Amino acid sequence: MNLNMKTRKRKLHLGMASTIVLAVILSCFLSGCETSRGNAQEEAPALVKVPVASPLYQPVTEWDEYTGRFKAIKKVEVRARVGGYIDEVKVNDGELVKAGDVLFVIDPRPYRIALKQAEAQLDQAKAVQRQSENAFNRVKELKSSKAISTEEYDQREQALYAASAVVNAAETNVAQAELDMQWTQVRAPISGKVSEEFVTEGNLINGGSDQATLLTTIVSLDPIYFYFEGSESALLKQSRQNQNGTRPGGPNPNMPIAVKLLDEDQFRHKGTLNFMDNEVDFGTGTFRGRAVIPNPDFVIASGMFGTARVFNDNPNPVLLIPDEVIANDQSQKIVYVLSEGNKVTMKPVTLGPLHNARYRIVRSGLEPDDQVIVGNIQKIRPQMEVEPEVRQLTNN
DSSP states (O other), X not given: OHHHHHHHHHHHHHHHHHHHHHHHHHHHHHHHHHHHHHHHHHTOOOOEEEEEEOOEEEEEOOEEEEEEEEEESOEEEEXXXXXEEEEEEOOOTTOEEOTTOEEEEEOOHHHHHHHHHHHHHHHHHHHHHHHHHHHHHHHHXXXXXXXXXXXXXXXXXXXXXXXXXXXXXXHHHHHHHHHHHHTTEEEOXXXXXXXXXXXXXXXXEOOSSTTOOEEEEEEOOSSEEEEEEEEHHHHHHHHHHHHHTSSTTXXXXXXXXXXXXXXXXXXXXXXXXXXXXXXXXXXXXXXXEEEEEOOTTOOOOTTOEEEEEEEOSSOEEEEEEEGGGOEEEXXXXXXXXXXXXXXXXXXXXXXXXXXXXXXXXXEESOOTTXXXXXXXXXXXXXXXXXXXXXXXXXXX
16 A cells, blocks of 8 residues: 555656646747747848949040051161261161261262262263354355355264264253262161161172162151051941941041050050051951051051050040959849839940040940949849939039
């Protein structure tokens, strides 16, 4: 009896303990759920703030960009017009010279002798001419009185003509000898920079023929040509712009052009387009153009590489957006704009060249009243709701 009572008391105590434990666990669970719901309400994520702005819409002078090389307007191979031994070299390698400067001196003595001989022959011919003239004048007076035969008269007249012809030939020989004498001094035909001297004193050179010895070369420096080539697609684009009036005339002579060198970040060298080829090259599919660039400080050398911008004379209104807000989506360029409900929308765009090193021209895909997201691009995604902060773009 006592054993049964003890057993029943033990079971009663165990049941009460289980009930208490279950109540405690249930209370903790409910308390934890309430706390989680409160924290969830308190930690709801805030909307991402993004700056937005409408594109700039203003007239812009556009350009087409090409690469090419500089080339001297004039390049002369200096060759002597007479042959002989080089007496003196008056120019140094790489020296700047002016037109008319003496570069080389050829031994003038043989040509001085030839000149004196020609002058002596001229004096002799003139003496014969005077004698023939006097003889003709005497028979001329006798002809009217028929004191001389017609045959003798004609002989005297022909002798005078022959003597005069000999004088003319002698004068020509003197002029040629004088030229040969002058040509013993080889002068610079143009102003510019000489290359190395290919001959030195004491060398025998040929002159006055297609086998004449090359003495040096001279290239002009200021101004200088800039040659470039453009693709057929660029030429077609310009032609289409010409058709629809956005670029009257297309690329034509006297259009402004600016060129930068390899170590420059600005297009400093201003010039004008002065030549466009009349056909597209069959082999390369490109057209060729040429500009004249002033080079007063001689910084640009023939053969240098450069990048040119050919400007459109007629500014057109275009849309401009900051270049850094443009993103890539596979093979197309996109920008993010706000749609209804401040949600992010992706718009494909067609782009033009960079303007003022900051803004990119937008050909199509945007409207002037679009709200373009111009910041926090890395934090947004399509259809995401954001909090816009309106900004104003400036082109300063």
